[in-house]
Amino acid sequence: MSEKMIHLTIDGVAVEVPPETTVLAAAEQVGITIPTLCYLKGLAPDGSCRFCVVEILGGRKAGLFTACSEHCAEGMEVFTRSEKVVEARKFVLELLLSNHDNNCFSCPQNGACKLQDYCLEYGVMENVFAGRRQDAPVDDTNPYFDYDPKKCIMCRRCQRTCEQITGKNIISLTNRGFATKMGIPYDHLWRSSNCGSCGNCVEVCPVGALASKSNKKNYRAWEVTPTATTCPLCENACAVELLVKGGKVVELRAAGVPGADSLPCGRGHYTYWKTLDAGRVTAPMVKDPSTGVLKETTWEEALAAVAEHLKNNAAVLTSRSTTDEEIACTEQIAGAAGVRHGVFGGYGELLRAAHGADALLIYDADAASGCRSGQNCSYCQIYCDTVDVSALNETNFVAVATPALTELTAVADVVLPMPAFSEKDGTFRGKSLHAALSAPAEDGLAALLKRL
């Protein structure tokens, strides 16, 4: 600690901080919360909402300063809730409310909105300024979320996240003064931008301006139960929460602040957690030799067929996107049967790994989302597996363990049911997965291992 420490008081509490600490951070250090709207952990302060003002006496200057950007100085006396501060914050809320579509009933963010929360806290219950309001149509051209400019408070959290965290820089403020607008520049629609639908802008929007389509259609904040888990889709192992309503997952959101705590991608945010209603595998199936169509069968028949073919030149191949425990299970199956084991990412890797095998047991762990091959919806830029797997028809025997029917099960002789991501407990990259829902059927691979 060669740095000279700075001493100040916040609401009468003495605080010691290193130089260049913001008042906001210093207050946090002694457990004093200062309300913020535009501030976002991990990013340089924007200082645009002006809601975080505190009153500063002593030191070099006096007056109202934004806590998120102002640095502590020796001898400062900071007051976070003085009359002046409360009056100023009320004024900011009144202004924001006067330029906001206050139709809270129809707003997806109802109950989880920072503007709503603060208005309640500061007793701003009605619009005191009748006047002009921003007005522009909702842009619903992104497949996963909508943008309603009438609700935007211009905090630029979305813009700064897209620019500084995801590195895409898709959205920005245009125009100036009262006509200032957030959105895709030059009045383009979301569809025609280079947006990768990562959804992190939606995560950070403090109001209902950016909201997922699922949020809009399926749920409100108070109806959902969150389950903390880990997204096993890729190496990043994002800490996420699954929101469940009425026995269904309705949303995945980042745990904490995008970028600072976790940064789910578009596939994680919008498709991976989905469990299809149609096409869910709920019982073992075998291919009817006469019609070539899959039909449900008994566990005994299905497991016996797989066990019979897993020998000699067979292979057990498993998707990389699943728990360590499930991968270990497939390894044990391969070991018990005395055949080779492999791991694959997309279907391209699967085909290479399958090359030369007479019989295959494939665990297609991330099949449940339905956002897979062929659906290439051209502009979401979410990873789409478009590899044609019909070449596997050449293999003598193919068993697929999967939560859902896909083009891969179309080449299968036997199908075993598996839990989807939201139904799994386990470990991935040292982090825990927790089931938000129970699986509709027994775990096919576990049953197979027991049988062997």
Next chain:
Amino acid sequence: MAKTMDVLLKGAGTFDGTDVAAYKAQGGYQALERVLGMSDQAVLDELLKAELRGRGGAAYPAGRKWSQMYKIPITPKYIVCNADEGEPGTFKDRELLRDMPLKVIEGMTIAGRVLHSARGFIYIRGEYRAIQRVFQKAIDNAVKAGYLGKNICGVEGFDYTITIISGAGAYVCGENSALLNSIEGRAGRPRIKPPHLAEVGLYKKPTLVNNVESYADLTVIYTQGADAFLELGVPGSGGTKLVCLSGNVKNRGVYEVGLGKVTLRELIFDPAFGGGIPDGKELSFYHLGGQSGPIGFPEQLDTVYDHDSLWDAGLSVGSGAVVVADGDVCIVDYCRKVMEFFVHESCGKCTPCRIGTMRVLELLTDLCEGRGRPGDTDRLERAITQISALSACGLGQSANKAIRSCLAHRREDFLAHEQGKCPAGSCAMKGGEGA
């Protein structure tokens, strides 16, 4: 008694200001040559002693700004001249840029020398297209004469260049951090400070921003010495100031005055300056320092024109604009027009300015169009007080000043408008036209 001074604009218009030899014949480049013989510290001390306060509007002591900047150990450093001259009623930098470009160049070169910067930028407002060409010619001539470029005045390692950047018509780009964003090619919105520009300025490097007139003043300080400069003005406000008289006044134009040497009454009524109100009308009020400045009334005319005296009277020098209005103007309607300016020029970044100025404009428009309600005057006062306390940059922070003066001195006019009456009988409500 009152007289115009002939220091900064001495000889202006009588010779080709872009011609180095002609400029030197007028005493040009003596300041730079003197600075070359002084230590950095001596140059900084002299500036502090001269009590030069920034001429762009905020009146920050230049000596202090330079000394802070000098201490920052980061390189490279940049020198920027603010020639955006966006404040309505302000047209004094134009005189210097057009008639005395080498004086501004010399001032910027002194800054480059002392602050060890090899790179100067001058941000000239887009409307001054012809002046930009004049200024470029002066730069080219200075390069040819060895006063810009490499090894200036034959001093090994004294390199300095100046580049002209054209503004594009946004008032807010005169705010120094928005100006730097604009030079960098970003949207012209102010930055949040800290970090201060002296540390993290243009391209994230230490940057000095001063006004055109401030740079020109340096040539006076280093030719005549700090004592002489201080004596041109008064303690606290050294030097002369270019004042722009316009509006309902007989002799409009730019006048050079010694700070603290004339009163507002002399400025407006003395034949050597404004010469009074035309057509035998009465003085109603005068707006000082542009739209972002306060408004003065006849009862304040005996205030002396220097930074501290004006400040004590609730007024300020600002950019040096003095816009005079005669008896027929409705003060509430005038405030409405001032607010229209801020609504139009707000960059839209921060809440109080983006939405607040619009709400104030709506309130004033209601008052002017007969839709005033009891209590509107108090509402107006609350709104402008909050907007100025909460806004992120000088634009929003000073949008209140004109209205504040009017509320302090002519509150009864606002109260009358609440009742649907216009004492001047000239606003839209009475005239039946306008907004």
